Amino acid sequence: MIIPGQFVLTLSCPDRAGIVAAVSNHLAAQGGNIIEAQQFGDAETGRFFMRLVFEDAERDFAALEQGLEGFAKSLAMQWTLRNRAQRxxxxxxxxxxxxxxxxxxxxxxxxxxxxxxxxxxxxxxxxxxxxxxxxxxxxxxxxxxxxxxxxxxxxxxxxxxxxxxxxxxxxxxxxxxxxxxxxxxxxxxxxxxxxxxxxxxxxxxxxxxxxxxxxxxxxxxxxxxxxxxxxxxxxxxxxxxxxxxxxxxxxxxxxxxxxxxxxxxxxxxxxxxxxxxxxxxxxxxx
Structure with a gap:
């Protein structure tokens, strides 16, 4: 079920220790509350993949995107962010x-x-x-x-x-x-x-x-x-x-x-x- 006010973040980046903590802390600093998370580290390619669903009561979509742009560079991260209500x-x-x-x-x-x-x-x-x-x-x-x-x-x-x-x-x-x-x-x-x-x-x-x-x-x-x-x-x-x-x-x-x-x-x-x-x-x- 699609619930208004929820966002989906997907990402991939070179795998290393601390990615989950870094992403979670960043979203928490933006006021985001993670309600679903899945991850996979591909040992063959050395890449890490993650999908998170979170709620955010403090920032609009543009602000969330802007905050992610700088953060993503630190992890060489490819990412997408979507408001779940957007069809x-x-x-x-x-x-x-x-x-x-x-x-x-x-x-x-x-x-x-x-x-x-x-x-x-x-x-x-x-x-x-x-x-x-x-x-x-x-x-x-x-x-x-x-x-x-x-x-x-x-x-x-x-x-x-x-x-x-x-x-x-x-x-x-x-x-x-x-x-x-x-x-x-x-x-x-x-x-x-x-x-x-x-x-x-x-x-x-x-x-x-x-x-x-x-x-x-x-x-x-x-x-x-x-x-x-x-x-x-x-x-x-x-x-x-x-x-x-x-x-x-x-x-x-x-x-x-x-x-x-x-x-x-x-x-x-x-x-x-x-x-x-x-x-x-x-x-x-x-």
């Missing part, structure tokens, strides 16, 4: 398969996903989604083919910028974004891949899995990078299948996995629980 703006990109879009819209409308939808961008016309409740949601039809890809992506980029989008979600958007756009959206573009990565990348992964006779199938939510299906993994899940399941069965089972993995990923991201750690992530579950 992020999310742009949803979709192609023909709309089960993830339908699930997100439902969870958003019942208040499960605390965000504002900046719009839906699709490379299929609106009538493709006529059974979905898109009332009040800006819808943009951006068809694309090999000859119009650069032009279409330019319009897509402009829509993301003009709408004040904080997070882009590829909700089974079956188009590859350019390296330039993925770099621009680094750390704020998520894809749901219909496979348990790193296996079965690229197109038709369920058919690939069927040909290999797998006994488990899954789905993976990851940050989008220029390397196809190689971005830092955020969340995954699996289901058991058998030799009797057809490719169509795998697709049907996979749809359910994809929906729940993407929903969990969105909840984690919206509550500042996902921190990048090079090619991996640190995910602080509640």
């Amino acid at each position: 992020r703006r999310v742009m949803l990109l979709v192609s023909k398969f709309d089960h993830c879009l339908a699930d997100i819209l439902y969870r958003w409308r019942i208040g499960e996903l605390p965000m504002d939808i900046a719009g839906v961008i699709a490379n299929h016309p609106r009538e493709t989604y006529r059974h979905l409740d898109l009332d009040g949601v800006p819808f943009h039809y951006l068809p694309v083919d090999k000859n119009s890809r650069a032009e279409q992506e330019g319009v897509l980029d402009a829509l993301i910028e003009q709408s004040g989008t904080d997070l882009v979600v590829l909700a089974r958007y079956m188009q590859i974004l350019s390296s330039e756009l993925t770099r621009k959206l680094a750390g704020r573009c998520i894809n749901i891949h219909h496979s348990f990565l790193p296996g079965f990348k690229g197109a038709r992964p369920y058919h690939q899995a069927y040909r290999r006779g797998v006994k488990l199938i899954g789905a993976t939510a990851h940050f989008v990078t220029a390397e196809l299906d190689e971005g830092p993994i955020i969340e995954q899940d699996i289901e058991r299948v058998t030799h009797a399941d057809t490719p169509e069965d795998l697709i049907r089972i996979g749809r359910d996995i994809e929906r729940r993995v993407l929903a969990r990923t969105l909840r984690l991201y919206l509550d500042d629980r996902v921190l990048l750690n090079g090619g991996k992530t640190v995910v602080f579950h509640s």
Whole structure:
């Protein structure tokens, strides 16, 4: 539950003794009362990660930010601070398969996903989604083919910028974004891949899995990078299948996995629980 007057601080820095005490003392000096804290020290990379939720009755957001700027330098700290009542703006990109879009819209409308939808961008016309409740949601039809890809992506980029989008979600958007756009959206573009990565990348992964006779199938939510299906993994899940399941069965089972993995990923991201750690992530579950 999001409570007004609460702030979320996330940080990473080179690991050393005394970081927790230093951060806690700084927030206490600002009048902050810590109500939730999680931390992780990565022995391999030598970096420290932390997420704190605190209440502050004395200073406004600008004052808290200003106080953190000087303090962060002493720890070579990368950090974000967010008022928990501030809702992020999310742009949803979709192609023909709309089960993830339908699930997100439902969870958003019942208040499960605390965000504002900046719009839906699709490379299929609106009538493709006529059974979905898109009332009040800006819808943009951006068809694309090999000859119009650069032009279409330019319009897509402009829509993301003009709408004040904080997070882009590829909700089974079956188009590859350019390296330039993925770099621009680094750390704020998520894809749901219909496979348990790193296996079965690229197109038709369920058919690939069927040909290999797998006994488990899954789905993976990851940050989008220029390397196809190689971005830092955020969340995954699996289901058991058998030799009797057809490719169509795998697709049907996979749809359910994809929906729940993407929903969990969105909840984690919206509550500042996902921190990048090079090619991996640190995910602080509640």
